[in-house]
Amino acid sequence: MNNSVTGASAPETPCVVIDLEAVNANIIRMAAAIQKTGVALRPHAKTHKLPEMAQRQLMAGAAGITVAKIAEAEAMAAGGIRDIFVAYPIVAESKLARAAKLAKDGVRLVIGADSLEGARRISEAAVRHGVDLEVRLEIESGLKRTGVEPLDAAALARDIAALPGIRLTGIFTYRGAMLGGSGTTDLRAAGHEEGELMVRAAEAIRAAGVSISDVSVGSSPTALYAAEIDGITEVRPGTYIYQDAMQAAFGLCSLEECAGTVLATVVSRPAPDRIVIDGGSKTFATDVQPDKAPLHLRGFGRVVSDPNAVFERMNEEHGVIAVDPSSGYRVGDVIAIVPNHICSTVNLHSHVYLRHANGELVKTTVAARGLLE
Amino acid sequence: MNNSVTGASAPETPCVVIDLEAVNANIIRMAAAIQKTGVALRPHAKTHKLPEMAQRQLMAGAAGITVAKIAEAEAMAAGGIRDIFVAYPIVAESKLARAAKLAKDGVRLVIGADSLEGARRISEAAVRHGVDLEVRLEIESGLKRTGVEPLDAAALARDIAALPGIRLTGIFTYRGAMLGGSGTTDLRAAGHEEGELMVRAAEAIRAAGVSISDVSVGSSPTALYAAEIDGITEVRPGTYIYQDAMQAAFGLCSLEECAGTVLATVVSRPAPDRIVIDGGSKTFATDVQPDKAPLHLRGFGRVVSDPNAVFERMNEEHGVIAVDPSSGYRVGDVIAIVPNHICSTVNLHSHVYLRHANGELVKTTVAARGLLE
Numbered sequence: 138m139n140n141s142v143t144g145a146s147a148p149e150t151p152c153v154v155i156d157l158e159a160v161n162a163n164i165i166r167m168a169a170a171i172q173k174t175g176v177a178l179r180p181h182a183k184t185h186k187l188p189e190m191a192q193r194q195l196m197a198g199a200a201g202i203t204v205a206k207i208a209e210a211e212a213m214a215a216g217g218i219r220d221i222f223v224a225y226p227i228v229a230e231s232k233l234a235r236a237a238k239l240a241k242d243g244v245r246l247v248i249g250a251d252s253l254e255g256a257r258r259i260s261e262a263a264v265r266h267g268v269d270l271e272v273r274l275e276i277e278s279g280l281k282r283t284g285v286e287p288l289d290a291a292a293l294a295r296d297i298a299a300l301p302g303i304r305l306t307g308i309f310t311y312r313g314a315m316l317g318g319s320g321t322t323d324l325r326a327a328g329h330e331e332g333e334l335m336v337r338a339a340e341a342i343r344a345a346g347v348s349i350s351d352v353s354v355g356s357s358p359t360a361l362y363a364a365e366i367d368g369i370t371e372v373r374p375g376t377y378i379y380q381d382a383m384q385a386a387f388g389l390c391s392l393e394e395c396a397g398t399v400l401a402t403v404v405s406r407p408a409p410d411r412i413v414i415d416g417g418s419k420t421f422a423t424d425v426q427p428d429k430a431p432l433h434l435r436g437f438g439r440v441v442s443d444p445n446a447v448f449e450r451m452n453e454e455h456g457v458i459a460v461d462p463s464s465g466y467r468v469g470d471v472i473a474i475v476p477n478h479i480c481s482t483v484n485l486h487s488h489v490y491l492r493h494a495n496g497e498l499v500k501t502t503v504a505a506r507g508l509l510e
Numbered sequence: 511m512n513n514s515v516t517g518a519s520a521p522e523t524p525c526v527v528i529d530l531e532a533v534n535a536n537i538i539r540m541a542a543a544i545q546k547t548g549v550a551l552r553p554h555a556k557t558h559k560l561p562e563m564a565q566r567q568l569m570a571g572a573a574g575i576t577v578a579k580i581a582e583a584e585a586m587a588a589g590g591i592r593d594i595f596v597a598y599p600i601v602a603e604s605k606l607a608r609a610a611k612l613a614k615d616g617v618r619l620v621i622g623a624d625s626l627e628g629a630r631r632i633s634e635a636a637v638r639h640g641v642d643l644e645v646r647l648e649i650e651s652g653l654k655r656t657g658v659e660p661l662d663a664a665a666l667a668r669d670i671a672a673l674p675g676i677r678l679t680g681i682f683t684y685r686g687a688m689l690g691g692s693g694t695t696d697l698r699a700a701g702h703e704e705g706e707l708m709v710r711a712a713e714a715i716r717a718a719g720v721s722i723s724d725v726s727v728g729s730s731p732t733a734l735y736a737a738e739i740d741g742i743t744e745v746r747p748g749t750y751i752y753q754d755a756m757q758a759a760f761g762l763c764s765l766e767e768c769a770g771t772v773l774a775t776v777v778s779r780p781a782p783d784r785i786v787i788d789g790g791s792k793t794f795a796t797d798v799q800p801d802k803a804p805l806h807l808r809g810f811g812r813v814v815s816d817p818n819a820v821f822e823r824m825n826e827e828h829g830v831i832a833v834d835p836s837s838g839y840r841v842g843d844v845i846a847i848v849p850n851h852i853c854s855t856v857n858l859h860s861h862v863y864l865r866h867a868n869g870e871l872v873k874t875t876v877a878a879r880g881l882l883e
């Protein structure tokens with residue numbers, strides 16, 4: 138794991154600190170809630186990118202792990218995970234060869250497809266490498282990125298199931314709770330809508346003679362509600378393990394329940410109402426911007442000890458925070474900030490510090506960070 | 511350098527490819543233009559994060575290199591660079607100890623300060639480690655992040671110059687060309703304004719009895735114009751070495767002159783007017799957003815072969831591009847995209863592929879990527 142143990146002394150800033158007590162509480166809470174619904178939990182590893190966190194989720198009852206890239210599947214398999222769903226249409230021959238190798242090595246590997254052309258590529262790779270590849274068909278449920286339109290799903294499923302080397306065992310979707318301008322923060326309605334759409338699609342596919350078992354949905358905001366719909370078999374939340382300012386704005390957690398914070402040092406207070414910290418867009422992800430519908434997040438993160446501070450702007454190495462002129466910030470102060478989006482923030486960092494219950498900080502390489510290829 | 515050589519065959523996507531012929535042309539063009547002004551060129555390494563690119567810039571006449579972090583200075587020094595300006599207020603004791611070590615090792619290291627409290631910390635570290643530290647005072651010139659207000663600069667410079675262990679040799683600023691709502695794309699006016707403000711500040715400091723030599727300004731958009739002002743001694747452009755869609759929108763280059771492109775694979779065409787590529791916000795930086803003043807960039811990057819395509823949305827692994835319904839995109843196609851901001855895009859990638867004139871691609875670790883601490 139390439140860890141180096143440090144004492145409880147302060148690490149260099151800026152850095153990400155992950156509180157393991159909060160992690161464990163978040164894992165257990167989600168596992169218990171999902172278990173009550175009778176649905177399987179397959180957490181998305183994109184948030185932590187660490188096999189040891191995936192292992193914690195499995196120990197708490199998760200059925201397997203979700204990733205988005207074949208390189209992430211390889212990293213998780215190297216970390217001992219044996220049941221992995223790549224929730225992404227894999228179409229490149231070189232990547233399908235790597236998928237075939239993982240399957241041959243005994244990992245239960247499931248991969249996504251959302252087109253006949255993509256499925257043909259999977260089929261050809263399976264035949265070429267002499268292995269059966271387990272596939273789930275991706276359904277579009279409102280986000281308008283990948284996924285076949287629900288009304289076309291049955292015909293496509295029948296065509297895919299007929300291809301050699303493929304076992305079509307399920308369908309999946311990702312809807313989330315951030316649907317652009319028409320976005321909603323009614324999470325119950327969003328989760329139910331997602332679940333019902335998928336159950337109808339599964340029924341149409343089965344009516345067309347294709348026997349599928351897995352109907353997989355859900356994000357951290359919608360998983361619990363989607364799981365309430367009869368016919369849903371699996372949910373794939375990711376962010377819940379660490380939580381972040383976006384999840385807090387959804388009302389899904391308090392700031393105190395956020396396991397991931399960024400420590401940063403005040404390098405300048407050039408005016409009474411402005412401090413500048415040593416972390417900008419190389420430290421905090423900018424994919425979830427402030428003041429956008431539906432959440433209208435205030436700033437690029439939340440200063441834990443100062444609810445009135447507004448993290449207004451960033452350049453690559455500068456974070457500009459508006460503060461009360463009477464506040465006591467001084468050059469050299471270290472402050473903790475909960476980022477808007479912890480998944481993409483972790484992706485910026487080569488390592489994080491895991492904070493154990495005794496306060497000890499363990500510097501840990503983020504094994505699956507930035508795995509793109 | 512931890513390189514592994516590949517053939518001219520296509521690498522796995524998504525990935526960044528840097529064309530070395532375009533790099534050399536961009537380096538030579540800026541060096542020649544700045545040389546005519548008689549001002550020194552100290553390129554910012556934040557764009558490439560590679561000692562070998564810094565060496566190319568020095569060979570073309572650059573006086574030294576700029577970085578933003580002590581960790582980046584260490585990486586550049588390890589790569590053989592001996593004249594480094596950390597254009598950032600360094601205030602943490604641990605980082606100042608590392609700065610002292612670099613200075614003791616014979617690197618000409620200059621560091622930034624913008625407050626008396628920060629300068630006192632530098633002074634204490636210098637005395638503690640038995641070394642003189644060369645310092646430049648940062649001046650605020652409109653961006654409202656770090657930097658002392660110009661009218662307060664002379665008094666602060668006098669106080670800093672009196673501290674033991676510090677040699678105050680200059681002033682610096684960063685204005686850029688993206689000043690929020692009041693932003694301008696009149697680069698000549700912006701550069702002149704920046705240069706004139708700094709020359710006035712330098713005169714005030716000298717009138718107060720502090721003898722400074724270096725007056726350092728400039729970004730890629732404003733460097734040439736700021737260098738026209740008498741009294742400016744140095745400019746610090748960074749992005750020009752690779753260029754990007756933002757620089758192209760400023761009219762500073764064509765898309766063809768952009769040395770850095772992202773290769774991505776079309777993984778889905780779920781509708782005739784929409785393709786999805788295998789790169790999202792983990793592949794393309796999101797710090798420069800579309801449709802914002804003053805540039806109003808159209809999308810998150812420019813598809814090189816298709817001026818009409820609009821890179822509309824991203825999630826972490828999905829890039830959604832609006833295309834003409836009659837266009838011929840197919841699943842499996844590989845396309846090249848010039849990102850909006852190449853510096854922060856390179857920072858997302860553990861390695862880039864350097865494309866040599868013969869077409870050979872050399873996979874190269876981005877030595878100074880993500881160096882935060």
